[in-house]
Amino acid sequence: MAGPLGKDLLGLEPLSAAQIRLILDTAVPFREISERAIKKVPTLRGATIVNLFFEASTRTRISFEFAEKRLSADTVNVAAQGSSVSKGETLVDTARNLEAMKIDMVVIRHMASGAARFLAERIESNVINAGDGTNEHPTQGLLDLLTMRDRFGDLTGRRICIVGDVLHSRVARSNIWGLTKLGAEVAVCGPRSLLPNAVESLGVTVFDRIEAAIEWADALNVLRLQLERMQAGYIPSLREYNRVFGVTSARLEKAPRDLVILHPGPMNRGVEIDSDVADGPHAVILDQVTNGVAVRMAVLYLLAGGRPELAEAAKRGGA
Amino acid sequence: MSSSSLTVLDARAVDRTLRRMADQILELNAGTDRLVIVGIQRRGVQLADRIVRIIAAQEGTEVASGALDITLYRDDLQTVGPRPVVGSTSLPWTLEDQRVVIVDDVLYTGRTVRAAMDELADFGRPSRIALAVLIDRGGRELPIHADIVGRKVDVTPGDRVDVLVEDLDGRDEVVIVSRQDGR
Numbered sequence: 021m022a023g024p025l026g027k028d029l030l031g032l033e034p035l036s037a038a039q040i041r042l043i044l045d046t047a048v049p050f051r052e053i054s055e056r057a058i059k060k061v062p063t064l065r066g067a068t069i070v071n072l073f074f075e076a077s078t079r080t081r082i083s084f085e086f087a088e089k090r091l092s093a094d095t096v097n098v099a100a101q102g103s104s105v106s107k108g109e110t111l112v113d114t115a116r117n118l119e120a121m122k123i124d125m126v127v128i129r130h131m132a133s134g135a136a137r138f139l140a141e142r143i144e145s146n147v148i149n150a151g152d153g154t155n156e157h158p159t160q161g162l163l164d165l166l167t168m169r170d171r172f173g174d175l176t177g178r179r180i181c182i183v184g185d186v187l188h189s190r191v192a193r194s195n196i197w198g199l200t201k202l203g204a205e206v207a208v209c210g211p212r213s214l215l216p217n218a219v220e221s222l223g224v225t226v227f228d229r230i231e232a233a234i235e236w237a238d239a240l241n242v243l244r245l246q247l248e249r250m251q252a253g254y255i256p257s258l259r260e261y262n263r264v265f266g267v268t269s270a271r272l273e274k275a276p277r278d279l280v281i282l283h284p285g286p287m288n289r290g291v292e293i294d295s296d297v298a299d300g301p302h303a304v305i306l307d308q309v310t311n312g313v314a315v316r317m318a319v320l321y322l323l324a325g326g327r328p329e330l331a332e333a334a335k336r337g338g339a
Numbered sequence: 340m341s342s343s344s345l346t347v348l349d350a351r352a353v354d355r356t357l358r359r360m361a362d363q364i365l366e367l368n369a370g371t372d373r374l375v376i377v378g379i380q381r382r383g384v385q386l387a388d389r390i391v392r393i394i395a396a397q398e399g400t401e402v403a404s405g406a407l408d409i410t411l412y413r414d415d416l417q418t419v420g421p422r423p424v425v426g427s428t429s430l431p432w433t434l435e436d437q438r439v440v441i442v443d444d445v446l447y448t449g450r451t452v453r454a455a456m457d458e459l460a461d462f463g464r465p466s467r468i469a470l471a472v473l474i475d476r477g478g479r480e481l482p483i484h485a486d487i488v489g490r491k492v493d494v495t496p497g498d499r500v501d502v503l504v505e506d507l508d509g510r511d512e513v514v515i516v517s518r519q520d521g522r
Contacts, residue, residue, distance in 0.1 A: 321425075
């Protein structure tokens with residue numbers, strides 16, 4: 021018997037709308053735990069979780085670690101630097117070695133798209149994708165959905181525009197899957213060089229001008245412009261990017277309604293987003309961070325447990 | 340296989356029982372001083388609210404109350420998997436040195452109460468914790484007993500005790516539903 025989400029969380033693409041709603045609904049009561057004096061419940065006591073990070077991450081790793089610790093799980097962090105990964109061990113060998121030490125879950129961040137699925141198919145532990153290449157970053161997508169749902173109630177018919185480097189963004193992809201499944205209208209906006217080919221086939225509208233996107237949208241999810249993209253020739257300069265696509269208060273003032281502003285962090289202030297917008301009343305960027313812990317607690321909770329042999333025993337015992 | 344149901348308490352009996360339980364809670368705690376009444380989600384919360392209202396009408400003071408969701412404190416996550424619906428816990432700002440009365444609808448194995456006490460301990464150290472239940476159906480698996488019992492019923496393990504409350508179910512009633520194997 022698998023739990024309500026199955027064994028793993030690899031992305032939002034394989035989930036149904038009902039499963040996504042279940043995660044969001046479950047995350048709401050988990051928020052309250054982080055407000056308590058003792059920020060801990062015993063739910064995952066005795067479970068061992070390995071955070072396997074092949075790529076640098078501060079926010080996501082810390083957020084997962086808080087979520088795990090607040091559910092009383094035991095956690096181990098493995099970073100690619102300083103581990104046997106840097107000695108050339110393969111991903112599956114690393115994971116199998118960890119599994120031989122009797123672990124229950126793996127949270128994996130990897131630079132290769134599909135790494136989480138590759139691992140999930142080869143080990144028995146639950147696998148949670150914390151970002152794989154340019155494919156998906158499901159818990160980020162979920163925390164964005166929860167933050168928007170807090171603001172809008174229902175997302176049906178709401179218009180969300182994802183701004184910036186959609187091409188390299190797993191956050192964008194998880195957002196598009198999640199938002200469309202929940203009935204929102206999704207658009208993307210950015211330089212054509214940073215939009216995937218045939219992005220329209222994902223069911224999104226494309227805006228070439230940020231002004232048009234601002235006029236259309238209820239919320240903007242402003243992506244981080246990875247600075248190395250400039251060296252790679254995707255954009256001429258950061259200043260020009262800010263001038264053409266930057267989310268500025270001057271542009272937002274012209275909008276027909278107040279827009280909710282999201283950003284997955286870390287921000288490049290003055291590039292994709294101006295400081296007065298990031299710190300302004302309509303930015304929900306820190307709410308996203310708070311929701312991140314709650315959403316990850318919900319995912320851990322929903323993936324945990326459900327061992328068939330024990331369930332049978334419990335039924336016989338009439339528990 | 341068919342089932343038969345037997346009403347143990349009707350609406351008026353539920354009301355009388357709750358009034359008596361409210362009296363007993365006041366007696367046990369020598370009044371309303373530092374009293375906190377905490378219901379266990381979901382029907383325990385409704386019953387706790389009713390008891391708080393009865394006490395308010397009688398004593399003229401609104402005692403502190405709260406709600407406890409013990410889902411995350413259950414000991415069966417590994418065996419039956421996650422319960423899809425996690426409710427919310429909300430408690431008064433302090434339990435330190437308070438007299439807490441846990442209210443639940445049915446006392447059976449005692450595991451829910453065990454979980455509730457664990458959860459309360461994470462919020463502070465009450466000076467005492469008491470347990471008040473509308474129905475005690477026996478069948479304990481832990482050394483736990485109720486200080487205040489609305490009605491004790493004898494049922495066999497396969498039977499179900501359903502507590503209906505007006506706010507959630509449209510009427511107050513306690514029913515025993517027994518399964519019969521058509522002999």
